Amino acid sequence: MGLLRRLIGYPSTRHARALARRFLDDTKRADQVQRRVLARLLERDAASDFARRHGLTTARDLETYRRRVPIRDYDGHEPDFARVRQGDLTALFGPGVEVLMFAKTSGTTAIPKTIPVTRESLDAYRAGWKIWGIQAFDAHPDMLSQGLKPILQIAGDWRESFTPSGLPCGAITGLTARMQSPLVRLAYCLHPSVGRVKDVDTKYYLALRSALPRDLGTIIAANPATVLGIVKLAERDAATLLRDLYDGTVAPRFREAIPPETQRALSWSLSRKHRGLVRRLESLLERHGRLRPIDYWPHLQFLANWTGGTMGAYLRDYPDWFGPKPVRDVGLIASEGRMTIPIEDHTAAGILDFIHHHFEFLPEETVERAGTVHDLAQADTLEAHELVEGRRYFLLMTTAGGLRRYHIQDVVRCVGFVGKAPLLEFLNKGAHVSSLTGEKLSEFQVVAAVDQTRREFNARWMTYLVLPVWGDPPGYRLLIEADDLAGADSEYLDRLARAIDHKLRHLNEEYANRLDTRRLAPLKIELIASGSWTALQRRRLERGGTLEQYKKPCLLPDLDLFSSFRVIRPPSSASSPSTTITPF
Incomplete structure (x- = not known):
């Protein structure tokens, strides 16, 4: 068995070490490599409908690309992806590009995302794993x-x-x-x-x-x-x-x-x-x-x-x-592609995968001021080598799989550099997306589920907040000020929570899967002290911004925030004078 294991390991490890050596050596000129990656992708797809529509048939430089292609989320990409799903590859790709499959993951709306996987993007995905793997194996x-x-x-x-x-x-x-x-x-x-x-x-x-x-x-x-x-x-x-x-x-x-x-x-x-x-x-x-x-x-x-x-x-x-x-982070990796390659144990930070995709970065405060992706369409971006250690950024991706200035809504912090390539640590899935077990629950989905349920229950309360809470298993709490649900007993709150959870299941299949497999606990509604929203608003405004800019969130991916609220226990259904009243 030892000889067989050596036969298995030797050819693959030799190739992986060569990839890793080139990757680490190229960090010295990561800025130049990034420009070449973009130029290669623009040249490959110059004959596509996307290139013609955006005036990119002869463009190969970042400056022109930034001017002519707006920053977009998945919804902005979906019309072209829909054509590719129908078999029309010219929507996004030049001649000779082969689409092997579509990577499927939950979207921020009710529609799952399907990301094209081309031969080139698959090769990039596998190469990233090889570089990560040999670094991890050689360290042990x-x-x-x-x-x-x-x-x-x-x-x-x-x-x-x-x-x-x-x-x-x-x-x-x-x-x-x-x-x-x-x-x-x-x-x-x-x-x-x-x-x-x-x-x-x-x-x-x-x-x-x-x-x-x-x-x-x-x-x-x-x-x-x-x-x-x-x-x-x-x-x-x-x-x-x-x-x-x-x-x-x-x-x-x-x-x-x-x-x-x-x-x-x-x-x-x-x-x-x-x-x-x-x-x-x-x-x-x-x-x-x-x-x-x-x-x-x-x-x-x-x-x-x-x-x-x-x-x-x-x-x-x-x-x-x-x-x-020891624990080695596998890197920031998603259906859209790999973003980082960690090279040490016990840290979430990894080197940007600058050799396979092109990246731009939006300062976190730019995104928070904008509010929507449409407001960000022509926002100023930074290149990878321009990041500042200690600052937080949102990633934009341009990939061989057809993503173009794609706002993936991942927040990262720059913790240093290897050569000119930044070391990035994943923080959270955007300001209003939460993911405890990979469910990627979005504020859009929460608002849609709550609005439908409020109509069904003829409820009049308007202000609420959903927060992740740690446990075994973890789950989510929906917070409502007690005065907004005066007279509600525990049975009513349980029915309300089940109704919202039922709708979230239909809006997010990965959330449903985590509930079915007991990796997430069902949603629970908690009543909190009156005045809690005013206090939360005051705390958030103290961190910067004005009252006019303040937008009340409905979902925040903050595991520590729940403990800052004073929870009011509702009466049990047995002690309540009525379990059928719904004056809310």
Whole structure:
């Protein structure tokens, strides 16, 4: 096995090291590289309808590009993306460009985003992972000392749906898993077909069935909630898991959730009996009273997932499960593409991926003053090398996948430079987008759900605020001043919360998925002391701006803010004189 692992690791690591060396060397001239990246993309797509419409057929420079192309969010891109989904690639791309799929993710409105994945953008995505991976593996030498140690990496389904032209829509991770060479795939525990499994517990179960028999080197998952979900399932369902490992069977409740294609792909591995492993796991249970990866994966080298923004809160639980294992952030990466490549453990900061995409930056205060993306259309932007350490910015992306000055609404902080390339730390998903477990709940969705519910309940209260709250699982609280709901009891508030949650499910499928898989708690309504909104307004104005500029938010991605409010407990339905009054 050691020889096979070395055969797997050597060719791929040699290529990855060459990519990483070039990337780090190019940081010295990151400004020049960025200009070349933009010129190459403009030249490639000069014959597209987009280029003709914006006067870019001969333009290759940033100054002209800025003047002629407005800053836009997804909605501004959607008309061209719709044509590409129909098979009309000339909407955005020049001749010879191949679209392989559409990366699908929740949008800020009710419509999921579908981002074109071209051959070039996929190559950039894979190259970014290789650069990240070799930096992480070389920092933990035992990952490679005997060849590449086994890796548990969770991938999604790249064929969730299909466009009218027949192209798949789904998770780009599923496509990259499919494209791995058979030799490299031996190092990865999970078969690519597991991405087709929709039930999260079943996916975690299959991850454990695949990884427990192996001397695991690392777990890679964007969301730390996924990592914790896997190891908690091992402890919660230990009896079922051990019985299936011993007998080479699959418990009916898990088997029912595995698609036929996945069952066929895993039939041999799931039928294997691991009786020695089960005896070892039973011994660990008897000795420690619980089943933890610190015991059953003793040679785990590091963990890899997001650590910035709200994701950092999950890391508090890691020592209990894994001991003092290092954590490497996987970088700011989304369906739109990779934005940063971290090169050290225990930091959310990474080097801007300046060699694959073109980036511009908007100072945070510019966006806050503007209010809407339409107000930002011709706003002044900064290039990557012009950022100031300690300042906060919104990212704009131009990519090989057809994004043009795309406002992704990610807030980053510049924490330094490597050469002329900035080190960026992810802070949050924009001023009015919250994401505790990857749900990307937007203020637009909250307002739409609350407005519909208010009409249904004939409610007259107008002012409210939704905040994320940490817990196990985390969730959201909708705050309303108690005077606005005078007479409401706990039963009424529960009905109101369920109605709003029901609408949020329809507006945001990822939010619905997190509720169904218990990664998010249901929405809860909290009554707060009268005068709370005035106090919040005063605190926010003290940080700058004027009363005329102040806009009352309906959603803020601030985990600490809830604790600043005084919560008023509503009467229980039993003590309330009436549970049917709705004078609100």
